[in-house]
Amino acid sequence: MIAMLYLLVPLGAMAYGQAPNLLASAEITSNLHAYTDEVRGESRDMVWDPVKDSFVRDSQWHEYGVAFGADLGVVAEATPAWWMAEWDDPVEVNWVCLSGAYPNQPQPRTAWVIEARMDGRWQELGRGAGGWYDSGQFEWGGRGAASVWLDGFRVRLFSPDSETSLSSIHLRGEAGVSWVVARLPSIEVAIRPPSRMARATRPVSLGVEVLAGAPERFVWDFGDGSTAEGPVVEHTYAKPGAYEVRLTCRGGGDTASARYDLEVGEPMEIALKPLHGPVMVGEPVTLEVEEMLGSAARYVWRVGDVAEQGGARKTFVFARPGVYHVLVSADGMDPSQGSEMLIRVHEPQTVSLPQVLLDTDQKNEQDDQHYLAYALFSELDVLGVNSVHHGGGQEELNYEEILNVIDLCRRSGLPSDRVPLVFRGADERLVVPASGRWEDTEPIVTDASRAILAAARGADPAHPVWVLPVGPGTNVASALLMARREGLDLEGRLRIMWLAGNDTGAIGEFNANNDPWSGYVMAQSGIEFWIMPAHVSGRLMIDVTREAHLYPDNPLGDYLERIVPRHSKSLFDPCCLAAVIAMHLGREWVLEVTGVALGGQDANYQWTPSDDPKATRVIWEIDQEAMKVDLFDTLRGRPTNLVVGGGE
Numbered sequence: 280m281i282a283m284l285y286l287l288v289p290l291g292a293m294a295y296g297q298a299p300n301l302l303a304s305a306e307i308t309s310n311l312h313a314y315t316d317e318v319r320g321e322s323r324d325m326v327w328d329p330v331k332d333s334f335v336r337d338s339q340w341h342e343y344g345v346a347f348g349a350d351l352g353v354v355a356e357a358t359p360a361w362w363m364a365e366w367d368d369p370v371e372v373n374w375v376c377l378s379g380a381y382p383n384q385p386q387p388r389t390a391w392v393i394e395a396r397m398d399g400r401w402q403e404l405g406r407g408a409g410g411w412y413d414s415g416q417f418e419w420g421g422r423g424a425a426s427v428w429l430d431g432f433r434v435r436l437f438s439p440d441s442e443t444s445l446s447s448i449h450l451r452g453e454a455g456v457s458w459v460v461a462r463l464p465s466i467e468v469a470i471r472p473p474s475r476m477a478r479a480t481r482p483v484s485l486g487v488e489v490l491a492g493a494p495e496r497f498v499w500d501f502g503d504g505s506t507a508e509g510p511v512v513e514h515t516y517a518k519p520g521a522y523e524v525r526l527t528c529r530g531g532g533d534t535a536s537a538r539y540d541l542e543v544g545e546p547m548e549i550a551l552k553p554l555h556g557p558v559m560v561g562e563p564v565t566l567e568v569e570e571m572l573g574s575a576a577r578y579v580w581r582v583g584d585v586a587e588q589g590g591a592r593k594t595f596v597f598a599r600p601g602v603y604h605v606l607v608s609a610d611g612m613d614p615s616q617g618s619e620m621l622i623r624v625h626e627p628q629t630v631s632l633p634q635v636l637l638d639t640d641q642k643n644e645q646d647d648q649h650y651l652a653y654a655l656f657s658e659l660d661v662l663g664v665n666s667v668h669h670g671g672g673q674e675e676l677n678y679e680e681i682l683n684v685i686d687l688c689r690r691s692g693l694p695s696d697r698v699p700l701v702f703r704g705a706d707e708r709l710v711v712p713a714s715g716r717w718e719d720t721e722p723i724v725t726d727a728s729r730a731i732l733a734a735a736r737g738a739d740p741a742h743p744v745w746v747l748p749v750g751p752g753t754n755v756a757s758a759l760l761m762a763r764r765e766g767l768d769l770e771g772r773l774r775i776m777w778l779a780g781n782d783t784g785a786i787g788e789f790n791a792n793n794d795p796w797s798g799y800v801m802a803q804s805g806i807e808f809w810i811m812p813a814h815v816s817g818r819l820m821i822d823v824t825r826e827a828h829l830y831p832d833n834p835l836g837d838y839l840e841r842i843v844p845r846h847s848k849s850l851f852d853p854c855c856l857a858a859v860i861a862m863h864l865g866r867e868w869v870l871e872v873t874g875v876a877l878g879g880q881d882a883n884y885q886w887t888p889s890d891d892p893k894a895t896r897v898i899w900e901i902d903q904e905a906m907k908v909d910l911f912d913t914l915r916g917r918p919t920n921l922v923v924g925g926g927e
Contacts, residue, residue: 305364317346325452344449396431464533466492476764494528619733640750650852665727674706691833722757731758752797780812857906871900
């Protein structure tokens with residue numbers, strides 16, 4: 280389902296690393312109360328603490344000023360409004376950064392002077408009218424600049440002439456870069472996160488990301504009593520748990536530090552090694568366990584409902600085409616802790632068919648049922664169907680609706696070998712980690728997220744699996760996170776096409792709003808990622824008052840026609856399938872595609888054009904009439920020929 284949503288984009292990373300903001304230890308005063316009793320906020324509310332990654336004080340607006348619209352009259356420079364910080368002992372400073380006022384509270388005529396007190400004398404750092412104070416920032420010094428010692432710092436505000444009144448005076452705080460007085464070292468470093476989840480008893484590699492300067496020595500504290508030196512180190516944790524990793528670097532006469540909260544998981548016992556080619560009817564295929572911790576004497580191999588014991592390698596010969604669900608676990612292990620693979624067994628002519636794994640909030644709008652039926656009656660190679668729906672018990676209703684539509688398809692002529700596997704998915708959204716790093720997100724492990732990984736393991740790299748989420752991206756993002764923790768490289772094995780987005784230059788709409796963070800994870804993962812926005816897919820429309828004849832005369836057709844409202848209705852979801860068909864056949868149904876880079880971490884991920892070959896691809900224009908013809912031709916039993924190069 281698609282609807283519109285607009286949110287703000289968060290600010291970028293702070294510019295000064297972990298250098299302490301010296302204002303946190305200063306005595307801060309102001310004289311605004313001398314002009315009016317209508318003061319808003321406290322004088323310390325704008326100050327940001329980079330070490331704690333938060334404001335020094337928790338407040339509603341992180342601002343200090345008079346009430347909106349309050350008029351202070353003409354304020355002379357000799358008797359200004361002022362804000363001041365003072366220290367008992369001088370502090371060493373080489374950088375000052377102040378943020379401005381809110382855009383809806385313009386103060387273009389406010390004159391200002393910024394001063395520092397050194398050796399008992401106030402010395403001017405900057406002067407102007409409006410400028411930084413209206414918008415943007417005031418900045419003095421910076422990394423590598425010479426330090427000064429001061430014991431006082433102040434901002435003075437006054438009228439630029441003898442006639443101009445000051446109104447709506449506000450000092451604003453901005454998360455990340457806000458009201459900072461600091462001494463920036465000449466070097467700055469960060470800890471580069473590991474490429475895969477750390478697990479107990481298994482080495483994890485950590486490295487340094489140099490942000491500034493040229494550090495010469497790197498000392499690590501792993502948080503478990505162990506230390507090491509070097510720009511890249513490897514460490515093995517004996518037990519799972521949360522560890523604070525600290526890095527101290529020296530260079531250029533300065534010391535810089537960084538920290539990283541490392542989650543060390545339980546040992547991963549086994550994982551199936553991915554396939555590297557198609558599996559054919561009657562031909563042997565050997566599956567192999569990657570022994571990630573020790574080795575088990577015996578394994579239990581399950582294909583569907585059949586289980587048998589074996590070693591770490593097992594050869595199968597499949598007599599019939601279809602999708603086979605293979606699960607392996609160590610003997611005595613809970614099978615849910617094992618490793619899975621979805622294997623498509625081909626006849627020779629089906630090797631090149633596009634493989635798809637559907638991911639749907641089926642009990643949402645009528646386009647979802649059309650999407651599922653379209654896929655099942657097409658020649659697309661459907662590996663399975665995932666359910667996903669958040670809140671109020673909707674996930675179970677969604678799962679049941681998938682089964683209902685599949686049954687209607689079966690009763691309307693769907694061959695038994697086209698009946699897909701169905702997997703229950705997430706019923707809640709991902710939680711943004713405290714670190715703000717997508718890699719640290721806790722996945723929601725469900726049958727659906729496991730199925731996506733299983734499909735990736737069984738994929739022929741020459742023919743990656745398309746995962747097509749037409750609801751929240753929770754299942755898909757969780758699978759990507761699980762793969763990263765396992766160390767499974769999904770590049771070239773999965774492609775994603777998400778139904779989300781609008782025409783405002785942002786992703787935000789219903790699907791993204793149901794799990795904003797999932798979109799950010801998918802975009803940052805490095806996997807081929809396509810977006811079909813609402814304003815594009817919504818052009819494929821059905822009006823049953825005029826077009827009821829398009830539906831087949833069978834139980835499925837009767838149901839689809841009945842659930843569509845008696846007016847023109849957009850069929851968003853089937854466009855994702857039609858786009859995959861078009862790409863496979865080289866049809867000009869996808870008319871305009873733009874590469875974009877996504878910024879922000881919420882439902883309004885702003886995008887900008889990008890030439891990066893790995894950029895997110897947004898479909899801006901489609902041939903909706905051609906897609907509509909293919910949809911209803913397929914439902915009536917005449918699917919587009921997709922076999923080995925396709926063609927009608």
